[in-house]
Amino acid sequence: MAAAASGGGAGDGDRADAQENVPTYEWEDKNTKAFHVAAFGRLWREKLDPALYCYQDTEEDAEHAQLARELELSEETMEELRVICSPDSLTGGDVRTDVVPHDSSLKTVRLRKRKQDYKDSLRRDFPAKQDVFASELENLAIGRRPMDPELLVPEGEIILTVNVLYPVIFEAFKFCRHHMTLQVMGSQKLSELRDAICCVSDLQVYGEFSSTPDMAPEFISKDLYKSAFFFFEGVFYDDMRYPECTAISKSTIEWAKSHDFPTYRSAKMEETTFNDLVVKIGYPYLYCHQGDCEHVVIITDIRLAHRDDCLDKNLYPLLIYKHRMLTRKCSVCNLYISRWLTTDDHLAPMDPCLFCDMCFRTLHYDKEGNKLGHFLAYPYVDPGAFN
Ligand SMILES: [Zn+2]
Numbered sequence: 001m002a003a004a005a006s007g008g009g010a011g012d013g014d015r016a017d018a019q020e021n022v023p024t025y026e027w028e029d030k031n032t033k034a035f036h037v038a039a040f041g042r043l044w045r046e047k048l049d050p051a052l053y054c055y056q057d058t059e060e061d062a063e064h065a066q067l068a069r070e071l072e073l074s075e076e077t078m079e080e081l082r083v084i085c086s087p088d089s090l091t092g093g094d095v096r097t098d099v100v101p102h103d104s105s106l107k108t109v110r111l112r113k114r115k116q117d118y119k120d121s122l123r124r125d126f127p128a129k130q131d132v133f134a135s136e137l138e139n140l141a142i143g144r145r146p147m148d149p150e151l152l153v154p155e156g157e158i159i160l161t162v163n164v165l166y167p168v169i170f171e172a173f174k175f176c177r178h179h180m181t182l183q184v185m186g187s188q189k190l191s192e193l194r195d196a197i198c199c200v201s202d203l204q205v206y207g208e209f210s211s212t213p214d215m216a217p218e219f220i221s222k223d224l225y226k227s228a229f230f231f232f233e234g235v236f237y238d239d240m241r242y243p244e245c246t247a248i249s250k251s252t253i254e255w256a257k258s259h260d261f262p263t264y265r266s267a268k269m270e271e272t273t274f275n276d277l278v279v280k281i282g283y284p285y286l287y288c289h290q291g292d293c294e295h296v297v298i299i300t301d302i303r304l305a306h307r308d309d310c311l312d313k314n315l316y317p318l319l320i321y322k323h324r325m326l327t328r329k330c331s332v333c334n335l336y337i338s339r340w341l342t343t344d345d346h347l348a349p350m351d352p353c354l355f356c357d358m359c360f361r362t363l364h365y366d367k368e369g370n371k372l373g374h375f376l377a378y379p380y381v382d383p384g385a386f387n
């Protein structure tokens with residue numbers, strides 16, 4: 001990487017390194033200028049007191065010890081004070097003030113109960129579903145530490161937050177850009193992020209199977225078409241892990257060459273870590289897979305790992321937010337998630353039409369499994385099935 005090559009020297013070299021690799025705004029409140037991730041992490045670790053990013057919970061203890069010295073208090077008195085002054089002792093134990101008793105003799109309490117019951121009857125759960133799910137995800141990971149100390153995220157590790165937007169090819173997402181948010185470690189390979197991105201186009205099964213519905217193959221398009229790339233700052237990072245992979249960025253690079261565009265380079269996704277990248281924070285980049293499924297990828301944050309983060313290496317890339325999609329139910333029973341899509345179907349109320357497996361087979365085949373009438377049937381994977 002260019003920035004890495006420029007770093008490393010002493011004196012002037014270091015100053016240049018600091019100038020180049022400390023992110024500054026390119027466009028105010030939009031995105032930073034490009035900088036080298038690892039060099040930035042190194043500068044940060046040089047400047048910061050290691051106590052700020054180490055995982056030992058010493059800060060508070062040290063503070064208390066100093067206070068005890070200043071007030072000339074014994075350790076026991078300090079501990080007693082700590083318990084008495086703790087915010088937990090302010091709540092008055094298990095007494096819950098939000099639960100109003102229904103059998104009180106006090107008129108005011110009865111009135112309050114009536115009002116509370118009325119408010120409860122108005123409450124609808126739907127809008128908050130996304131938030132509940134997001135906080136569930138967050139709570140699962142906060143402060144999590146692995147059993148095996150080998151798997152602990154190293155102190156001073158870079159954590160990047162990446163938003164992956166849903167592709168433009170879905171008409172439904174034209175006006176709202178739903179996304180998933182993942183956290184990755186600087187030392188992770190780009191291919192690890194690729195494997196963590198769940199996109200429904202990876203899960204499709206291609207083909208028409210109306211004559212042989214049992215023959216619909218189990219394998220999904222991710223197993224068939226493994227090529228993909230990320231695009232960051234003029235470099236295409238191709239996934240070349242498997243022999244079937246082809247560098248799908250090649251045609252773009254050659255086209256750019258022949259059309260007087262800046263020259264793009266290509267590298268391998270599985271050989272590049274996030275630390276190796278030169279990126280802009282807040283700038284839209286690209287992830288492309290399955291030929292034309294294009295996702296805008298935005299790195300929204302870069303920081304050092306903190307003791308309250310999820311510290312289990314195995315859980316990274318860590319999903320911290322995912323937009324939940326509506327599931328599309330079978331158009332016959334309106335109960336189960338659709339598994340088949342039919343077109344040109346005289347038995348269906350609309351064209352195309354979605355069916356669950358049971359309704360599809362019951363409606364379209366006789367007891368011996370013979371096809372009834374003319375229609376075309378394609379396996380359907382519902383995006384909402386992976387919420
Ligand atoms: Zn996709």
Ligand SMILES: [Zn+2]
Pocket residue numbers: 330331332333334335336355356357358359360
């Ligand atoms: Zn059904």
